[in-house]
Amino acid sequence: MRQRVIVCPVIQNEGEFLLCKMASDRGIFPGQWALPGGGMEPGETMETALRREIKEELGKELHITDVKPWAFRDDIRTKTYPDGSREDIYMIYLIFDCISTNRTVTFNEEFQDIVWASPDILKYMDLNEATRITFSQKGIL
Template identity: 65%
Template structure:
């Protein structure tokens, strides 16, 4: 679950983030996973899947808000394990069975992605 800041405060979200200058997309994905979910989670497969875009309001730690344009590059990822250690951007995490997803307050982007995958 996302912290009370960022683009989807207080809602359940898939891990994600930005691409830094000079960084390739897969490098950015692996870095964001390491930063948000810890060094122990090992991705064994990364397959590009789809993309979408949106305009969202981002809330910063100081309470400031900004409208931002987002491009979602969405990948199918397979991990060798489930060892997760979340960072300060999240309050909690969960491994969820598809049939249980309806019980979570998912942000709009996560809901859209899971619908496209046939999981909602």
């Protein structure tokens, strides 16, 4: 089984959290709302990987000021590829609290949509399991 170390930013701006709706035909959680993030590359520090993933997935205009390591955890997930094939992956999540000074986002093909969500509406959203666990551990859900 393949192993991936995933950097995951919990991005907040003016009390709301940035969530991304995953494309329905790919990924670990197709069609569900998720926190952004992705795998570390060889030779990267955690913060370098985090900032690279934010730029790749959300564009260069989103300005992140504060980055603080928050938690880590692991699990096994099944990834679905665009061709329909599937793979079990051992995931190690490195989760960071991040503050953005703006909401300028240009998301890539991994996502169908983005939203800035207040804590009171998170419980009504179709959050993927990993995101739900993160917000529960933070005491938000």
